Amino acid sequence: MNQQGQHSIEQAPDASAAPGPLDVAGATDTTPAAPRIRVLVAKPGLDGHDRGAKVVARALRDAGFEVIYTGIRQTPQMIAEAALQEDVDVVGLSILSGAHMTLCPKIIELLRNQGQSHVVVVVGGIVPEEDIPRLQAAGVYAVFGPGATTEAIAATLRQAVAAAQGQ
Amino acid sequence: MRNQDPAQLIAGVRGGDRLRLAQAITWVENEHPRAVELLAALYPCGGGSHIIGVTGAPGSGKSTLVTALARAIRAAGQTVAIVAIDPTSPFTGGAILGDRVRMRALSGDPGVFIRSMATRGSLGGLSKTTGGVITVLDAAGFDRILVETVGVGQAEVEIASTAHTTVVVEAPGLGDEIQAIKAGILEIADLLVVNKADRPGADKTVQALAMMLELDGTHARPRRHHGRLVPDSQAATGTPAHAGQGESRDDARWRVEVLKTVASTEEGVETLRQRIEAHRDWLLETGEWTAREHLRAAHAVEALLRAELERRIRAQWAALDVRALVEAVAQRRQDPYHAAQRLLAGH
Numbered sequence: 051m052n053q054q055g056q057h058s059i060e061q062a063p064d065a066s067a068a069p070g071p072l073d074v075a076g077a078t079d080t081t082p083a084a085p086r087i088r089v090l091v092a093k094p095g096l097d098g099h100d101r102g103a104k105v106v107a108r109a110l111r112d113a114g115f116e117v118i119y120t121g122i123r124q125t126p127q128m129i130a131e132a133a134l135q136e137d138v139d140v141v142g143l144s145i146l147s148g149a150h151m152t153l154c155p156k157i158i159e160l161l162r163n164q165g166q167s168h169v170v171v172v173v174g175g176i177v178p179e180e181d182i183p184r185l186q187a188a189g190v191y192a193v194f195g196p197g198a199t200t201e202a203i204a205a206t207l208r209q210a211v212a213a214a215q216g217q
Numbered sequence: 218m219r220n221q222d223p224a225q226l227i228a229g230v231r232g233g234d235r236l237r238l239a240q241a242i243t244w245v246e247n248e249h250p251r252a253v254e255l256l257a258a259l260y261p262c263g264g265g266s267h268i269i270g271v272t273g274a275p276g277s278g279k280s281t282l283v284t285a286l287a288r289a290i291r292a293a294g295q296t297v298a299i300v301a302i303d304p305t306s307p308f309t310g311g312a313i314l315g316d317r318v319r320m321r322a323l324s325g326d327p328g329v330f331i332r333s334m335a336t337r338g339s340l341g342g343l344s345k346t347t348g349g350v351i352t353v354l355d356a357a358g359f360d361r362i363l364v365e366t367v368g369v370g371q372a373e374v375e376i377a378s379t380a381h382t383t384v385v386v387e388a389p390g391l392g393d394e395i396q397a398i399k400a401g402i403l404e405i406a407d408l409l410v411v412n413k414a415d416r417p418g419a420d421k422t423v424q425a426l427a428m429m430l431e432l433d434g435t436h437a438r439p440r441r442h443h444g445r446l447v448p449d450s451q452a453a454t455g456t457p458a459h460a461g462q463g464e465s466r467d468d469a470r471w472r473v474e475v476l477k478t479v480a481s482t483e484e485g486v487e488t489l490r491q492r493i494e495a496h497r498d499w500l501l502e503t504g505e506w507t508a509r510e511h512l513r514a515a516h517a518v519e520a521l522l523r524a525e526l527e528r529r530i531r532a533q534w535a536a537l538d539v540r541a542l543v544e545a546v547a548q549r550r551q552d553p554y555h556a557a558q559r560l561l562a563g564h
Binding site for chain 2: 085086107108110111112113114115116117118119120121124127128131132134135136137164165166
């Protein structure tokens with residue numbers, strides 16, 4: 051489904067993503083700006099610790115992403131619904147509760163069923179080493195543990211979105 | 218699936234396909250090369266939605282109020298779309314769109330559609346493509362469209378030329394009487410809401426706003442003529458009426474009211490919904506609806522014209538060394554007035 055689709059990175063060469071009408075100095079940069087990558091940051095499950103999710107959301111904003119932040123205690127249905135309405139490129143799940151093996155496959159299934167199999171799903175939080183291959187087999191693109199730098203997360207997401215959109 | 222043609226998206230938007238609707242909005246937001254085709258086809262299908270703008274200072278509780286209002290609209294049997302706008306960082310181009318955090322009470326309802334938007338450089342409280350996104354949602358057939366602006370100060374009044382009904386939200390303790398007299402955002406209100414009315418100082422805020430309305434005399438938003446604000450020729454200098462009562466001495470004139478809400482408990486929100494409906498009825502009965510549609514159309518055409526002119530002028534710059542020109546201005550070897558003229562002339 052992905053290889054034929056690339057609509058959201060097409061861009062008219064003259065479509066300016068300049069930050070403001072007075073951006074005279076920036077106008078000589080002729081590189082067409084890619085559309086902003088939209089990331090849903092969600093915290094499924096019952097634990098209420100969202101500091102990590104907020105730090106990542108902030109870091110992604112600083113890396114130029116549009117982050118839709120939904121907060122804690124989201125059900126898989128709520129996450130899938132928000133991903134659909136917001137037409138996001140990435141869903142980032144913050145999970146510290148240990149319930150990743152039930153929550154992640156459920157969310158990925160809901161995304162697929164609603165026609166969003168192109169959406170990149172990543173997980174951040176505490177995930178035991180041995181679960182990572184199982185999550186990847188279930189369709190999770192990457193798992194970021196406590197040591198992951200925000201630069202690495204941003205770079206991985208850019209690559210994954212470009213690949214998913216057939217670039 | 219993502220490689221759509223406009224016909225698929227148009228059919229999806231018109232047919233209630235929520236994924237296609239979301240993708241159509243993305244096209245508009247990203248100014249996709251074929252977005253104009255999409256919008257041109259959808260525009261004639263619109264006109265049925267009542268567009269309600271909700272604006273106010275950061276921290277006044279706009280998101281919570283919009284959520285409560287959407288629940289009231291759903292309880293009244295109507296469908297509702299929400300466009301929630303948050304600011305883009307001028308430094309990185311990134312944004313955190315956090316309005317959904319307060320909107321979880323609306324999840325799982327197929328009669329609700331929520332879309333978060335970043336301003337992407339626009340300064341008027343909306344984003345450049347908000348008008349286009351409203352066109353899509355209107356064509357999708359939502360009965361009501363709630364547009365929540367970014368937290369605004371005193372000058373971001375663009376919402377008034379985008380919405381049929383503008384609700385300005387204040388909260389106790391955000392400003393004093395002098396703030397209430399200042400021109401700008403309060404002048405665009407069709408309804409004034411003091412949210413968080415359970416907090417100390419709420420009555421004082423209501424009084425300050427009511428006093429401002431009395432000083433204003435007309436209790437009505439200034440009318441526009443050929444795009445300019447003009448004072449109502451019948452502006453009353455006589456007896457000031459009391460704000461908050463609803464019925465006007467002069468039935469032909471809309472009186473701005475001050476309402477109290479506690480959005481977190483939904484107190485006063487059904488009354489607000491009813492007053493918004495009353496405003497809609499008033500617009501339709503007096504012909505003001507047509508006048509506002511005219512204003513909205515004029516605003517849309519003007520905005521597109523500006524964007525196209527800017528694009529053309531920027532295209533001329535390809536042959537110019539803009540950085541060198543700006544550098545010359547910075548070093549005062551060139552003045553900015555002639556620099557701008559040179560850019561316009563393209564040589």
